[in-house]
Amino acid sequence: MTEYLVFRLYAPLASWGEAAVGESRPTATYPGRSAIIGLLGAALGVRRDDDEGQRQLRDSLAIAIKQRSPGSLMRDYHTVQVPASQAKVTYRTRRDELSAPRRVINTILSSRDYRCDGLWTVAVWLTPQAELTLEQLEQALKAPHFPLYLGRKSCPPAAPLAPRREVSALLRDVLDSGFPPLCGKDEGDESRALRLPESALYAWEGATDALDGNGQGVESSEVWDMPLNRRRWQFGPRVEYRRVVRAREER
Template identity: 85%
Template sequence: MMEYLVFRLYAPFASWGEAAVGESRPTATYPGRGAIIGLLGAALGVRRDDDERQRQLRDSVGIAIKQRSPGSLMRDYHTVQVPASQSKVTYRTRRDELSAPRKVINTILSSRDYRCDGLWTVAVWLTPEAELTLGDLEKALKTPYFTLYLGRKACPPAAPLAPRREAFAQLRDALDVEFPPLCGRNQDEERRALRLPDSVVYAWEGDAKALDGNGHGVESSEVWDVPLNRRRWQFGPRAEYRRIVQAREDG
């Protein structure tokens, strides 16, 4: 048996950032490690420039996701003002950019993607190097220091995260816990109201059999979502494992 901290994420809009090049700002279908670390950090009151507490949080937890619904994709069109490149001039912050002389300001076009009405379950456990406790994290999620949001500040949660600690024999058991329905009187009504798909996606770290002891049907890939330096937005790689399961089999 292992103790997990389990909570859910739901919002009309969420954006789980992926590698962004040029004017396109895509979103993944479910939150990665960096997004969950950022959410926990906001709840704890860890500031972006606090390298030591960022490291402490990053090294303390393992994370897994159950995607009950990816939601639908929405693309938002933007115009953004940025200063033109100038030799020997460095803009270190957005404030610096907006303070540049108007004559050197250019306008670029961009698009930002969001997931609408997505629903995810998150399970967190402690690593052998942990300097935090699940009790600390649970308390922080119930009374967060900073406002929580799902990827961007325009995406606050639309339902209680309902965090709880409980011991389970397997990681999948933790991810399959039931929460009070977001709408309707029971899980079936919630499924119909939110148009939940016929399959769910499990994503986790560790090894291929960490979900339930069975490596069958598991795929893996290298993802770059391990926060290394939040001030510089630097991320490192990790191995992520995934399995797609029909909803009637997801517990």
């Protein structure tokens, strides 16, 4: 039997960053390890430049996700004007930048992707070398030190995270446990309002059969979302397992 902390993530907009090249800022369909660690760190009050606090979070927790809905993709188009670099010229504020001569102003085009009306269940549990407790994390999510957001500051949660601790022999039983409906009176109302798909995606770390003791239909890949240094924005690889479960297969 293992003790888990389980909570829910929902917002009209969420952005789960992936590797970004050039002007495009894509989003994954569900939160990765870095996003969950960042959210829990904000709840605890661990700053990005607190290397020891970030290390404790990284080494103490294992995570799993149930994606009830990836939401729909929205792409936000940006134009930003910035002055070109000039020798012996320092722009200390945004006002200084905008006051620069028009001849040195450049326009940067970029796009940022978001997931609209996505819904995810998250479970975390302690590793053997953990220096934190699930009770600390639960209380932090109920009364966070810093504001919480789903990937970007423009994406605050739109529903209570409703964190709770559960003890179970199977990880899937915890991820399948219910929460109060976001809308309507029951899960059927919620499913229709959010247009939840007929299948759910499970993603976890650990072992191939860690979800429910059944390793069939499981795929794995190396994902680069292990936070190594928040100040330098460095990430390392980990192995993630995934399985899609159709509604008729769910218990």
